Amino acid sequence: MKTLLSVENLRKRFVSAERDVAAVDGLSFSLGTGETLGIAGASGSGKSTLARLLLRLIEPDAGGITFEGSDWLSLKGSDLRHRRGRIQMVFQDILGAFHPSATVNDALGDPLRIHGIVAKAERSSEIARLLERVGLSSAHATRPVRELSGGQRQRVAIARAIASRPSLVVLDEAVSALDVQLRNRILELLVELQRENGISYLFISHDLAVLRAVSHRLAIMDAGRIVETGNTTDIINHPSSAAGRALIAAVPRLTPGGRPTNTMQKSEPTHEP
Ligand SMILES: Nc1ncnc2c1ncn2[C@@H]1O[C@H](COP(=O)(O)OP(=O)(O)OP(=O)(O)O)[C@@H](O)[C@H]1O
Numbered sequence: 001m002k003t004l005l006s007v008e009n010l011r012k013r014f015v016s017a018e019r020d021v022a023a024v025d026g027l028s029f030s031l032g033t034g035e036t037l038g039i040a041g042a043s044g045s046g047k048s049t050l051a052r053l054l055l056r057l058i059e060p061d062a063g064g065i066t067f068e069g070s071d072w073l074s075l076k077g078s079d080l081r082h083r084r085g086r087i088q089m090v091f092q093d094i095l096g097a098f099h100p101s102a103t104v105n106d107a108l109g110d111p112l113r114i115h116g117i118v119a120k121a122e123r124s125s126e127i128a129r130l131l132e133r134v135g136l137s138s139a140h141a142t143r144p145v146r147e148l149s150g151g152q153r154q155r156v157a158i159a160r161a162i163a164s165r166p167s168l169v170v171l172d173e174a175v176s177a178l179d180v181q182l183r184n185r186i187l188e189l190l191v192e193l194q195r196e197n198g199i200s201y202l203f204i205s206h207d208l209a210v211l212r213a214v215s216h217r218l219a220i221m222d223a224g225r226i227v228e229t230g231n232t233t234d235i236i237n238h239p240s241s242a243a244g245r246a247l248i249a250a251v252p253r254l255t256p257g258g259r260p261t262n263t264m265q266k267s268e269p270t271h272e273p
């Protein structure tokens with residue numbers, strides 16, 4: 001498998017008068033093309049900070065990121081603007097990212113325009129194509145985003161993320177707010193998109209059942225570092241780190257030897273990276 005992303009000894013501190021937090025504290029990992037790496041870790045372990053560093057929303061204090069074969073952190077100005085669309089993010093709820101009256105057309109038109117994906121004349125047909133791809137119809141295009149259901153909004157968020165044709169999508173608790181059925185349908189959609197386009201995912205979730213269903217590999221974060229990484233099922237069955245054991249012990253149905261419940265449709269990702 002070709003390496004898409006490699007992160008070396010990344011560090012980010014947040015310093016204020018009251019606090020000094022090493023949010024990301026010497027973090028290293030790599031991700032292959034078409035691979036899904038699950039990231040689990042207690043609240044405050046630095047998962048969202050890692051996501052923001054990858055998106056270049058904040059800058060690290062030290063360390064390196066190699067992405068698509070080049071130094072991601074040295075990109076600046078127009079070079080950065082041109083390449084930005086290659087890494088996209090899906091949050092728990094996209095509403096906060098929009099003007100209250102923004103329509104689906106606005107949500108999907110922006111990345112197409114900003115990243116110059118298609119000519120202006122083809123924008124509406126590209127929006128229709130994206131909507132269809134995520135299981136919505138072009139009739140949704142004129143609807144305000146805030147009037148959509150949670151599941152429909154997450155589909156729009158995914159369509160927006162793939163609009164710029166990224167090779168990496170970072171999902172930060174992207175399905176956590178959805179009920180089990182909707183969640184499973186969104187996970188299936190993500191796996192389909194990966195099969196079609198070879199997208200890689202960095203899948204951040206506190207839900208180990210979700211990670212077990214989608215991740216090819218799992219990394220456990222604790223205090224800004226990856227303390228354990230490997231095959232998802234192996235880690236869930238035999239966590240070697242204290243942080244991994246604590247996360248798994250907190251989910252009764254994942255206790256080694258415990259019976260699976262109907263919240264899990266499959267215990268292993270069925271797709272190959
Ligand atoms: N902008 C910021 N300013 C100051 N401290 C911050 C900032 N962003 C994050 N932190 C701190 O960095 C640490 C890591 O935060 P982060 O949001 O990355 O955790 P997380 O693993 O995503 O947690 P959760 O599971 O609750 O989302 C926390 O102690 C947090 O308070």
Ligand SMILES: [Mg+2]
Pocket residue numbers: 047048049172
């Ligand atoms: Mg977070």
